[in-house]
Amino acid sequence: MRIGELSRRTGVSVRSLRYYEEQGLLSPVRRPSGYREYGEGDVTTVRAIRLMLAAGLNTATIAELLPCMVEDGELLTPACSGMLPDLHRERERLNDAVAELLAARDVLDSIIAATAPAPDGDLVCPVSPGRSA
Amino acid sequence: MRIGELSRRTGVSVRSLRYYEEQGLLSPVRRPSGYREYGEGDVTTVRAIRLMLAAGLNTATIAELLPCMVEDGELLTPACSGMLPDLHRERERLNDAVAELLAARDVLDSIIAATAPAPDGDLVCPVSPGRSA
DNA sequence: TTGGACTCTGACATTGGCGTGAGAGTCAAT
């Protein structure tokens, strides 16, 4: 099938499909005209890509992981345990990111806590974009 | 003081200080030569900026919040309760971001769970950057 | 054969807080 159909069947934009190829995630055959020709398996692959992107992995990491996966019906499943360290590393990164955000939230909470409810010294603040003085 | 000293006293790069001014967070006086002249209060302000940046706020939001803060010794404290809605909105964003990351982690976990420990069909995967075949 | 739908390659735009370098002017001590 051509790129338009793959796009329709996966819900992924044509632009993104071309980008995935550029990143080495897809390798469609080329017709003499230059048109990309995709196989049925690419539908499954694209779904796997979206899944991993949703999991916070970047295209470079996905490019390393993809060749380690095999088709299992409608979905792509990891086929070599060698992937596990990478996967766990990614998990670590996600945990770190969460921890960072929670720390940021704590900082914000302390700022909020330091804001007086509305005693007497409450100032009337300038409207949003007006740094005149 | 000039920008170099402020940089040293706050640990913030000269580039960042100029950037903060560009974003309307600082307004140093200019000498006839064009040199920026900062006051003592700017040290406190820069610290407040870093604190809020660390809390995940962007410069646009900080620009709105800064004029609402007053010096309280070594630190800048929110002075008008009108800030609270903004602050809580930011908190919401952080919570949403955390939720998103946790969802991503769940997706990753399901991928990890689908990876066979190391039965027999385990494949030897290509080394990292080698998408040759 | 014509035309509308589709596809191609390239390349700039987006978001945000900086790093970094170029080329030129300023300040202060010697």
Added chain:
DNA sequence: ATTGACTCTCACGCCAATGTCAGAGTCCAA
């Protein structure tokens, strides 16, 4: 006056995935 440290204003680079335009070629049904 010289020198060395400091500062100034541009302005491009980065990271990531995608939107979007432009100009040109392709496919296929009527």
